[in-house]
Amino acid sequence: MRPKRNLFNTESIDKIRKKGEKWQRQVYPTEKQRQEVFETLSGIPIEPIYSPTHLAEMDYLRDLGFPGEEPFVRGVHPTMYRGRTWTHRQLAGFGPPEETNKRYKFLLKQGATGINGVFDYPTLRGYDSTDPEAYADVGRGGVAIDTVEDMRILFDGIPLDHVSSSLVTCQPIGNISVQSMYFANAQAQEIPFSELRGTSQNDFLMETAVAIAPEVFPPRASFKFSCDAIEYCTKHVPRWNPVSFAGYNYREAGCTAVQEVAFVLANAMACSEELIKRGLEVDRFAPRLSFFFSGHSDFFEEIAKYRAARRIWYRMMKERFGAKDPRSLALRFHVQTAGFALTAQQPLNNIARAAYHALVLGGAQSVHIDAYDEALCTPTELSSLTALRTQQILQLETRVTHTIDPLGGSYFIESLTNQLEEKIVALLNEIEAMGGIVKSVEKGWIHKEISSAAYECQKAIESGEMPIVGVNCYKIEDEKLPVELFRVPETLEVQRAKLEKIKKERNSTNVQKALDTILHCCEKDGNLMEVVVEAVKAHVTEGEVTKMLKRFYGTWNPPLF
Amino acid sequence: MKEMRKIRILLAKPGLDGHDRGIKVVARALRDAGMEVIYSGLHQTPEQIVNTALQEGVDGIGLSILSGAHNAIFSKIIALLQEKGLSDLLVFGGGTIPPKDQERLKAMGVGEIFTSGTDTREIVSYLKEALEKRDETKTKSV
Numbered sequence: 001m002r003p004k005r006n007l008f009n010t011e012s013i014d015k016i017r018k019k020g021e022k023w024q025r026q027v028y029p030t031e032k033q034r035q036e037v038f039e040t041l042s043g044i045p046i047e048p049i050y051s052p053t054h055l056a057e058m059d060y061l062r063d064l065g066f067p068g069e070e071p072f073v074r075g076v077h078p079t080m081y082r083g084r085t086w087t088h089r090q091l092a093g094f095g096p097p098e099e100t101n102k103r104y105k106f107l108l109k110q111g112a113t114g115i116n117g118v119f120d121y122p123t124l125r126g127y128d129s130t131d132p133e134a135y136a137d138v139g140r141g142g143v144a145i146d147t148v149e150d151m152r153i154l155f156d157g158i159p160l161d162h163v164s165s166s167l168v169t170c171q172p173i174g175n176i177s178v179q180s181m182y183f184a185n186a187q188a189q190e191i192p193f194s195e196l197r198g199t200s201q202n203d204f205l206m207e208t209a210v211a212i213a214p215e216v217f218p219p220r221a222s223f224k225f226s227c228d229a230i231e232y233c234t235k236h237v238p239r240w241n242p243v244s245f246a247g248y249n250y251r252e253a254g255c256t257a258v259q260e261v262a263f264v265l266a267n268a269m270a271c272s273e274e275l276i277k278r279g280l281e282v283d284r285f286a287p288r289l290s291f292f293f294s295g296h297s298d299f300f301e302e303i304a305k306y307r308a309a310r311r312i313w314y315r316m317m318k319e320r321f322g323a324k325d326p327r328s329l330a331l332r333f334h335v336q337t338a339g340f341a342l343t344a345q346q347p348l349n350n351i352a353r354a355a356y357h358a359l360v361l362g363g364a365q366s367v368h369i370d371a372y373d374e375a376l377c378t379p380t381e382l383s384s385l386t387a388l389r390t391q392q393i394l395q396l397e398t399r400v401t402h403t404i405d406p407l408g409g410s411y412f413i414e415s416l417t418n419q420l421e422e423k424i425v426a427l428l429n430e431i432e433a434m435g436g437i438v439k440s441v442e443k444g445w446i447h448k449e450i451s452s453a454a455y456e457c458q459k460a461i462e463s464g465e466m467p468i469v470g471v472n473c474y475k476i477e478d479e480k481l482p483v484e485l486f487r488v489p490e491t492l493e494v495q496r497a498k499l500e501k502i503k504k505e506r507n508s509t510n511v512q513k514a515l516d517t518i519l520h521c522c523e524k525d526g527n528l529m530e531v532v533v534e535a536v537k538a539h540v541t542e543g544e545v546t547k548m549l550k551r552f553y554g555t556w557n558p559p560l561f
Numbered sequence: 562m563k564e565m566r567k568i569r570i571l572l573a574k575p576g577l578d579g580h581d582r583g584i585k586v587v588a589r590a591l592r593d594a595g596m597e598v599i600y601s602g603l604h605q606t607p608e609q610i611v612n613t614a615l616q617e618g619v620d621g622i623g624l625s626i627l628s629g630a631h632n633a634i635f636s637k638i639i640a641l642l643q644e645k646g647l648s649d650l651l652v653f654g655g656g657t658i659p660p661k662d663q664e665r666l667k668a669m670g671v672g673e674i675f676t677s678g679t680d681t682r683e684i685v686s687y688l689k690e691a692l693e694k695r696d697e698t699k700t701k702s703v
Contacts, residue, residue, distance in 0.1 A: 121577035121628055125604075133604065136630035137576045170579075211579025213603035253582050340582070344657070344677045375677050376659060377629065451585045458586045462680050471678040485659050488629055560585075560602045 041298035042256035050411035076330035081401035087366035093118035093142035097154035100143040118142035128543030129495035139491025151181040165198040170206035172225035177542040199241035218556035232529035251294035254454025262427035286328030304416035306362035444559035506539040522552035578628035590681035621651035
């Protein structure tokens with residue numbers, strides 16, 4: 001065993017501890033505290049002051065290291081923002097693809113450095129726009145996609161070999177078709193798969209534990225779809241991140257910072273085990289596993305959270321999976337500022353709020369800043385632009401990018417990083433003892449965890465313990481809304497016309513053949529991505545793929561709360 | 562003496578939108594306030610919602626809609642309730658619903674709309690008062 005190399009010598013620590021204890025006994029109490037208890041948003045007690053005594057056990061090289069090197073706590077790249085700053089990836093999507101294409105081009109022209117495409121509710125869940133279930137939601141919450149033709153329109157005039165695209169396909173069932181359409185569209189333009197850069201969300205918890213509905217795909221099936229996409233990309237689309245474990249969305253559903261990280265890591269661990277079982281070497285797929293976290297309102301806890309997540313991932317990949325490639329060991333992530341923290345009241349306050357949440361001090365690889373009107377409607381062009389400008393101000397004016405991990409070494413941040421790590425690891429162990437993340441979903445355990453945390457949070461807001469400006473303090477009665485609201489353009493009829501035309505013109509023998517192939521692939525437990533990519537080329541619609549899969553895998557009724 | 566009767570509420574989330582944090586929190590708050598709550602989850606069609614309301618004999622239906630589809634969905638549900646002779650059922654809702662649309666929905670017969678930032682105690686007292694008022698009117702007319 002390597003000898004311990006503590007940051008401070010025992011003699012200094014003893015002196016500081018004695019002095020600190022005396023201060024806390026005699027000096028600090030001479031003034032009154034403004035509240036009894038101080039704690040982080042996830043409930044970790046916060047002390048009045050942090051000092052080297054809190055880091056007495058810390059071994060710098062073992063626990064922190066240098067950027068781009070093990071254990072990657074200080075950053076995953078050697079130069080971090082001194083080399084390349086984070087990607088400004090503003091979420092966009094509404095109405096038919098013709099309209100969203102204009103918004104993408106607008107954002108790119110204004111300096112966005114990546115696309116972050118969000119899909120409407122029917123597309124996320126695997127329905128066609130014309131499905132009776134979809135009637136009210138077409139074009140809402142994102143862009144409507146039914147066939148590969150829609151994908152062509154969505155990215156028309158945008159060079160797929162130069163722009164990286166994030167596809168916010170939360171549920172694996174929607175992802176399997178939408179991602180296939182993206183790849184098929186690239187192929188039609190003769191862009192080789194090796195040139196494609198981007199990310200799909202593809203998280204099975206989104207289908208089975210977050211945003212839950214009756215009659216969804218069973219957890220094992222949804223997990224399989226997710227792993228199929230990862231396996232497919234590992235083999236064929238090497239620069240694509242085939243999964244972005246969606247901690248952000250778990251957090252939005254109610255999780256604490258600790259649960260957010262524990263659940264994504266448990267999910268990533270299960271996927272890794274499955275892919276290894278399928279015969280892939282860990283260093284083949286792990287470099288492309290990516291993460292998606294929330295940037296919530298507890299400034300320091302969020303910074304510590306990202307740093308703790310990097311350390312746990314590093315240790316898990318190295319010790320448990322024997323990964324050797326530094327890219328497998330480094331946790332890369334996208335951040336979105338917390339939608340939950342936005343208020344419908346006094347919406348312009350959200351500009352300041354989201355700027356505080358952007359938190360690049362935690363070392364994110366890409367960021368979306370919420371628009372000020374997101375608690376009221378789909379963002380307007382003005383609110384999207386303001387959010388993008390907030391990123392640019394942060395990057396160009398504040399100089400927070402000039403040194404790497406600027407809060408590293410802060411007694412408080414390091415101490416909080418350690419405490420979060422401990423709590424997250426404990427929760428990970430609990431999930432493992434239960435039989436892993438898929439089991440925890442099947443048992444309904446995770447549903448209870450999430451909804452209880454959400455309820456606790458609501459109670460804290462209502463008691464005033466968690467102040468929210470404009471909601472439980474500094475309210476304005478009879479407030480007049482100071483912003484213009486966005487109206488989603490007509491979508492269903494636009495989509496219906498295209499679907500009808502495509503169904504009339506496509507070769508029905510090829511369609512039937514493609515659907516039969518999908519069913520056959522289910523029966524022999526093959527990789528579904530391989531056949532769905534071919535099916536969408538024959539203009540099979542997303543809804544047709546879903547129906548075929550539902551026929552084979554059946555449905556599941558999750559515990560509702 | 563006034564008979565103590567438990568208020569029964571159906572909470573449902575129509576459409577395919579997955580933002581269910583709010584409705585689940587409301588469900589627990591109403592239960593903690595002593596009401597009986599039937600929560601039917603996401604993806605409920607207006608027909609399913611109205612049928613459940615009929616079968617469960619509820620006093621009110623609460624709908625959560627964050628997708629922007631509120632106008633279409635509320636009007637369909639109100640029409641279905643009238644068709645089935647259930648127009649005295651209290652319909653209320655919540656979600657991402659702009660002020661102008663709130664007015665429109667209320668004119669259509671929706672009792673109240675609670676948007677993001679609402680204190681759940683406000684919903685509880687609204688339901689108690691509105692249902693009490695309804696019962697009084699009913700007794701008088703009988």
